[in-house]
Amino acid sequence: MIDLLIESASNDMLVGGDGRSYIDFQSGYGSVIVGHRNKAVVEALTAQADKLWIAGKCQHNQLEQARQLIQSFLNPEYSVAELYSTGMEALEFSLRLAAVQTGKKAFAGFSLSMHGKSLATSSLSWDNGFALPNFHRLPFVDSLPEPELLAQIERLFESGTIAAFFIEPIQGTAAGHQASPDFYRSLIALCAAYNVISVVDEVLTGFFRAGYASFSLDHDMSPDVIIFGKSIGNGFPVSAVLVKNSIEVTPAMLPSSTYSANPLACAVVCATLKEITRLQVSEKVGVIQARVLECITPLKEEGYGLRGSGALWVIEPPAGVSAGQLGEAILEAGVVTSYTDRYIRLLPTATITEINLNAGLEKVLETCLGY
Numbered sequence: 608m609i610d611l612l613i614e615s616a617s618n619d620m621l622v623g624g625d626g627r628s629y630i631d632f633q634s635g636y637g638s639v640i641v642g643h644r645n646k647a648v649v650e651a652l653t654a655q656a657d658k659l660w661i662a663g664k665c666q667h668n669q670l671e672q673a674r675q676l677i678q679s680f681l682n683p684e685y686s687v688a689e690l691y692s693t694g695m696e697a698l699e700f701s702l703r704l705a706a707v708q709t710g711k712k713a714f715a716g717f718s719l720s721m722h723g724k725s726l727a728t729s730s731l732s733w734d735n736g737f738a739l740p741n742f743h744r745l746p747f748v749d750s751l752p753e754p755e756l757l758a759q760i761e762r763l764f765e766s767g768t769i770a771a772f773f774i775e776p777i778q779g780t781a782a783g784h785q786a787s788p789d790f791y792r793s794l795i796a797l798c799a800a801y802n803v804i805s806v807v808d809e810v811l812t813g814f815f816r817a818g819y820a821s822f823s824l825d826h827d828m829s830p831d832v833i834i835f836g837k838s839i840g841n842g843f844p845v846s847a848v849l850v851k852n853s854i855e856v857t858p859a860m861l862p863s864s865t866y867s868a869n870p871l872a873c874a875v876v877c878a879t880l881k882e883i884t885r886l887q888v889s890e891k892v893g894v895i896q897a898r899v900l901e902c903i904t905p906l907k908e909e910g911y912g913l914r915g916s917g918a919l920w921v922i923e924p925p926a927g928v929s930a931g932q933l934g935e936a937i938l939e940a941g942v943v944t945s946y947t948d949r950y951i952r953l954l955p956t957a958t959i960t961e962i963n964l965n966a967g968l969e970k971v972l973e974t975c976l977g978y
């Protein structure tokens with residue numbers, strides 16, 4: 608937790624309980640893409656709140672509209688199977704889907720990826736001492752060359768037990784590492800050859816945070832399942848599971864829950880996606896990427912790691928420099944970043960003003976250089 612009480616927010620700024628304004632490079636864990644309290648999104652949410660909050664097992668108009676709008680950004684080979692409230696729930700559903708579809712019960716992912724914090728989803732990437740036994744965590748390309756890693760994955764698949772393999776295309780919560788598109792395509796082909804469901808988790812990267820509507824579709828990866836979250840709701844709790852049309856979603860996969868396909872969430876998704884198009888978010892994120900690279904690259908000469916894409920950047924300070932202390936100093940300078948003890952993440956909203964983007968980046972740079 609960052610020691611800052613937030614009273615209100617607007618577009619790219621946060622106002623603290625002490626009345627001080629901060630440039631927001633955190634954007635609610637990277638979920639705000641068209642600005643805090645975006646007017647069109649607020650109006651859609653308010654109108655829906657005045658009409659229908661929850662429909663249970665019944666149909667409602669907003670759901671079909673949200674489905675169609677999400678699909679319109681993607682490839683017609685995929686359909687929205689379900690909308691949930693959190694990324695973790697969407698990932699949990701894909702675990703059940705894979706188990707039913709393949710008849711197998713073990714799962715695999717890469718260490719230090721992020722797929723959620725339920726017992727099962729956290730077991731895909733972390734071993735905190737309580738990881739489930741049939742969850743396998745492989746190293747990633749930062750510690751093993753891609754061909755060796757593929758060979759290790761194939762040996763695991765030869766056991767015949769793996770139902771699904773989970774990929775976070777850019778490791779946005781840890782160090783920002785990503786594998787080559789060729790590696791991802793080979794891994795997905797390997798999944799297909801061994802009857803393993805391939806799941807690409809685009810909860811953070813998707814809908815333009817990393818510059819693409821979908822990283823996997825933009826790179827011709829063609830996985831079985833793609834998960835979105837964060838940006839599709841501009842900070843409202845909603846996630847989406849997109850499944851290849853060749854896979855039939857059955858009751859045995861236990862789809863839906865009390866708050867799945869919630870009318871408020873669907874209204875927000877519709878308004879957010881329309882704003883993403885109207886505001887040309889894709890172009891805006893390209894400008895952010897160019898500006899970050901221009902401004903922050905000098906840190907590399909001082910031994911800092913800088914990885915990411917679009918409006919998703921991870922700074923890794925050199926050994927001996929605490930990212931947590933740097934994050935606090937950057938906060939003191941008036942910029943809220945998303946920091947842990949090892950990394951500082953810069954996740955501005957796509958609608959950040961040029962003035963705030965430049966001022967924020969300069970404060971990050973100055974603070975790091977002066978440390």
Ligand SMILES: Cc1ncc(COP(=O)(O)O)c(C=O)c1O
Pocket residue numbers: 636692693694695696698721722723724775779780808809810811812836
């Ligand atoms: C790539 C990725 N997947 C899944 C999740 C989990 O989403 P949620 O926190 O909404 O459960 C996150 C959260 O940060 C994430 O970054």
